[in-house]
Amino acid sequence: MTYQFITVEQEGDVTVVTLAREDRRNAIGDAMLAEIESVFGNPPEGTRCFVLAAKGTHFCAGLDLREHHDKNRTPIEFMKMCQNWHRTFDHIQFGGIPVVAALQGAVVGGGLELAAATHVRIAESSTFFALPEGQRGIFTGGGATVRVGRIITPARMVDMMLSARTYDAQKGLNLGLAHEIVAEGEGLSRAKALAKQIATHPPTTNFAIVTGIARISDMSSTDGLFAEALLAAAVQANPDINHRLGEFLNKKTNRLEPKK
Numbered sequence: 001m002t003y004q005f006i007t008v009e010q011e012g013d014v015t016v017v018t019l020a021r022e023d024r025r026n027a028i029g030d031a032m033l034a035e036i037e038s039v040f041g042n043p044p045e046g047t048r049c050f051v052l053a054a055k056g057t058h059f060c061a062g063l064d065l066r067e068h069h070d071k072n073r074t075p076i077e078f079m080k081m082c083q084n085w086h087r088t089f090d091h092i093q094f095g096g097i098p099v100v101a102a103l104q105g106a107v108v109g110g111g112l113e114l115a116a117a118t119h120v121r122i123a124e125s126s127t128f129f130a131l132p133e134g135q136r137g138i139f140t141g142g143g144a145t146v147r148v149g150r151i152i153t154p155a156r157m158v159d160m161m162l163s164a165r166t167y168d169a170q171k172g173l174n175l176g177l178a179h180e181i182v183a184e185g186e187g188l189s190r191a192k193a194l195a196k197q198i199a200t201h202p203p204t205t206n207f208a209i210v211t212g213i214a215r216i217s218d219m220s221s222t223d224g225l226f227a228e229a230l231l232a233a234a235v236q237a238n239p240d241i242n243h244r245l246g247e248f249l250n251k252k253t254n255r256l257e258p259k260k
């Protein structure tokens with residue numbers, strides 16, 4: 001497939017997907033969403049970790065408001081569009097391959113919904129988060145009520161939408177919207193370095209981490225513990241496990257140590 005709104009580059013077992021609609025602040029219209037779905041729904045052969053990045057000074061300005069305005073969608077058309085966003089972002093969150101996001105500038109509206117579907121979020125210091133849908137007279141439709149609400153709590157999301165409050169990178173880090181802050185211009189290289197390290201884990205372990213933990217948090221404790229044991233058993237079938245454990249026992253791997 002040839003892409004108009006994104007670029008896709010493979011660097012060994014890491015695939016870097018870059019939003020490339022800088023002149024519109026990477027706002028997402030129907031065609032761009034289809035491209036995002038195409039790559040995350042059918043990961044390039046050999047991908048063990050994704051990096052999701054964006055060209056320009058802003059990660060993503062959310063829904064393409066011009067297209068939305070011009071299409072003048074009916075309620076059913078808008079519902080179907082939202083379901084397309086949900087399906088696409090489900091490929092990102094539950095596709096079984098970790099996704100590390102490199103964020104900068106605006107991560108707003110649908111851009112925050114996209115970021116919330118990724119697993120590790122590295123924020124450059126210019127990053128800010130907002131849900132301006134209330135101000136625009138619309139509602140979230142790309143999964144924020146589920147994904148963002150779970151990260152920052154539903155009550156905080158209500159406030160965020162009513163007040164149009166903007167959170168800077170530090171506040172985003174405190175709330176879990178970002179996992180690490182780096183200096184301007186260093187987000188992509190840090191995200192790639194992390195992705196390369198994540199790609200060394202056995203794929204079954206990464207699959208269990210990115211598909212299991214979020215789903216188990218939806219379950220009762222009893223069901224969750226059962227599902228956890230099942231996942232652990234499935235991962236245990238990995239033939240590489242004893243070799244890796246042996247490396248630890250033979251002191252061939254780095255010890256964990258507190259961050260200096």
Ligand code: 1HE
Nearest residue numbers: 023024025027061062063064065066106109110132141142
């Ligand atoms: C856009 C969009 C867009 C910019 N759709 N065209 N999202 C929002 O409400 C956020 C709207 N955008 C902004 O607040 C600002 O553009 C930014 C803070 C992201 C960037 O500001 P800045 O000063 O760097 O750029 P700009 O001059 O505002 O925008 C540059 C161009 O991009 C300009 O077009 P031009 O023809 O005047 O050059 C903008 O119109 C255009 N642009 N953002 C279309 N979003 C599944 S439901 C999800 C619901 C939502 O996501 S609602 C939230 C939408």
